[in-house]
Amino acid sequence: MSTLQSDFVIVGSGSAGSALAYRLSENGKHSVMVLEFGGTDIGPLIQMPAALSYPMNMPHYDWGYNTEPEPHLGGRRLACPRGKVIGGSSSINGMVYVRGHAKDFDHWAEQGATGWSYADVLPYYQRMEHSHGGQSGWRGTNGPLHVTRGPRKNPLFHAFVEAGSQAGYQTTDDYNGEQQEGFGPMEMTVYNGRRWSTANAYLRPALKRKNVSMVKCFARRVIFENQRAIGVEIERGGKIEIVKANREVILSASSINSPKLLMQSGIGDETHLREQGIEVRAHRPGVGANLQDHLEMYMQVKCKQPITLYSHLNLFSKAMIGARWLLFKSGHGATNHFESAAFIRSSAGVEYPDIQYHFLPVAIRYDGKAPAASHGFQSHVGPMRSPSRGTVKLNSADPKDAPKIQFNYMSHEKDWADFRNCIRLTREIYSQEAFKPFIGDEITPGINIQSDDELNDFIKDAVESAYHPTGTCRMGSPSDQHAVVDPECRVIGVKNLRVADCSIFPRITNGNLNGPSIMTGEKASDHILGNAALARCEQEPWIHPNWQNSQR
Numbered sequence: 001m002s003t004l005q006s007d008f009v010i011v012g013s014g015s016a017g018s019a020l021a022y023r024l025s026e027n028g029k030h031s032v033m034v035l036e037f038g039g040t041d042i043g044p045l046i047q048m049p050a051a052l053s054y055p056m057n058m059p060h061y062d063w064g065y066n067t068e069p070e071p072h073l074g075g076r077r078l079a080c081p082r083g084k085v086i087g088g089s090s091s092i093n094g095m096v097y098v099r100g101h102a103k104d105f106d107h108w109a110e111q112g113a114t115g116w117s118y119a120d121v122l123p124y125y126q127r128m129e130h131s132h133g134g135q136s137g138w139r140g141t142n143g144p145l146h147v148t149r150g151p152r153k154n155p156l157f158h159a160f161v162e163a164g165s166q167a168g169y170q171t172t173d174d175y176n177g178e179q180q181e182g183f184g185p186m187e188m189t190v191y192n193g194r195r196w197s198t199a200n201a202y203l204r205p206a207l208k209r210k211n212v213s214m215v216k217c218f219a220r221r222v223i224f225e226n227q228r229a230i231g232v233e234i235e236r237g238g239k240i241e242i243v244k245a246n247r248e249v250i251l252s253a254s255s256i257n258s259p260k261l262l263m264q265s266g267i268g269d270e271t272h273l274r275e276q277g278i279e280v281r282a283h284r285p286g287v288g289a290n291l292q293d294h295l296e297m298y299m300q301v302k303c304k305q306p307i308t309l310y311s312h313l314n315l316f317s318k319a320m321i322g323a324r325w326l327l328f329k330s331g332h333g334a335t336n337h338f339e340s341a342a343f344i345r346s347s348a349g350v351e352y353p354d355i356q357y358h359f360l361p362v363a364i365r366y367d368g369k370a371p372a373a374s375h376g377f378q379s380h381v382g383p384m385r386s387p388s389r390g391t392v393k394l395n396s397a398d399p400k401d402a403p404k405i406q407f408n409y410m411s412h413e414k415d416w417a418d419f420r421n422c423i424r425l426t427r428e429i430y431s432q433e434a435f436k437p438f439i440g441d442e443i444t445p446g447i448n449i450q451s452d453d454e455l456n457d458f459i460k461d462a463v464e465s466a467y468h469p470t471g472t473c474r475m476g477s478p479s480d481q482h483a484v485v486d487p488e489c490r491v492i493g494v495k496n497l498r499v500a501d502c503s504i505f506p507r508i509t510n511g512n513l514n515g516p517s518i519m520t521g522e523k524a525s526d527h528i529l530g531n532a533a534l535a536r537c538e539q540e541p542w543i544h545p546n547w548q549n550s551q552r
Helices: 015-024 102-110 118-128 155-166 198-208 254-264 270-275 315-328 413-430 452-462 514-529
Strands: 003-011 032-037 129-131 147-151 182-185 210-214 219-224 228-236 239-251 295-303 342-345 353-361 376-383 389-395 404-406 437-442 497-499
Touching: 003 015, 003 228, 015 032, 015 198, 102 118, 118 129, 118 389, 118 514, 147 198, 155 182, 155 342, 155 353, 155 413, 198 210, 210 228, 219 239, 219 254, 239 254, 239 514, 254 389, 295 413, 295 452, 353 413, 376 413, 413 437, 413 452, 497 514
Parallel strands: 003 032, 003 239, 032 210, 129 147, 239 497
Antiparallel strands: 182 342, 219 228, 228 239, 295 376, 295 437, 342 353, 353 376, 389 404
16 A cells, blocks of 8 residues: 555545645645546647537546436436546636626525625635636736636627617626626636636646645545545555545545545435445435536527638638647637627516526537538527436446436426527527628527427427536535535535535536636635635625516
8 A cells, every 4th residue: 555645635636626726735834635537638629729529528538427318308318528637627618707696606605605605705706817808896817717708800799799788688898797697798718829727727836836746546435534534545557545634635526526426435315325335424415416507508590691610610721720729829729719698587576697698600519519501600598597406326336337417407397488488588689680680590499499389399309418517515504404515615424524616506606617616616725724714895796776577
């Protein structure tokens, strides 16, 4: 047995794990070891923003998880990609940067996550960000995480925002600032033409310090002495070893792998653990429960003018884009092409946005497969707060076995009504004057699909995951039997073990989850080090003055 040891052992080098490695090692007083199963993130497929559809579909970079057959989607199995590479999912995601809405965090606090209201988390967002073009006074300008905006050269990006305004919606210059609600520019974690993953922002600078190391290995389970976590059992080079944690073990392995590791370690629902032949260390029925995600669909239309990215989907254009990016880190390769966005409310009486749009000047699937056979553009649209909840469970006691993932997508009537509403609201936006010079026939769903039943049939076949799984190690009060961690991220029922990643979110936040996951790592680092929390920011976010009576 080798004696690998460190003060803090972090499982996972992803969005939260890399931020933790950086902050826990910053004062130089503690040794930090990061355990990561995936390999290097170097190379154009990850570093070139426009190549985002490739790594997500490569077994080399992705754990390759799929859901169980989803009962409300006709038994479809949906992909559930999770980063298996340095930087974790921040190295394979779409690089869209959204903090979440202020009210999301206030809801967390109301649900027992004391100290995680918007006023509490805003200073952590400001500490982590280096915002380029964000709203002054609301954004950070000195942090490790560069947040930029695309050049928005394509007129379609402006037509989308203008159409929103013509339809009577708000516009907002910074949805990550005071006002999320409205149409405006989208933000991305891209810097100097490269993907600005947490590997680039946090992990590489941390690994330059003498007190930080990284071990490439497979984490099997947490090791305990009585109820105290003392290390992690790992496998590397065919051998099983123990990594000793002098102070604490921190799981930042994703909302799929963090609950899996807890269950492998005997923490979870006792009935489920016994069924798998695992000795129960702490009965926490919330482990693996409360699984949430965002679903979305594409509303695609043909474009009458040859100005979309369709011109660049041939091999010659791709080679030219790649060459320009390799030489200059500029051009079409240097953006994720999500450069306009919107957050709107679905109806009057909804206090803050519950629908998100990503706008893209090409008609193509997120995984890069099946582009439309012509010039077109699309809006990715979906509801933000589905009432459906799923589970992550073990298939067996073997740590190498993939977990059993069941989202129970679309299990409420509200889900169906919300998606039908999304389609109808999007059609109305597309019908505005601003789109008149560009818009051709509707590709999907197709203009003949109008009734509730027709729309439901389309939705059942068309909805896809936005790849935002969350909530499986829910944070709450220690007296809440369904909470897994307390508001300091400590696993309830054992000592010296924490979870810090998006699995602790009581409820999914508005928009993409990379930003809130990094914030979680940032804030958790202060809890772990025993630092005083950053001073609360009591700035009042914008809420539509007439939200009770008006949808826009």
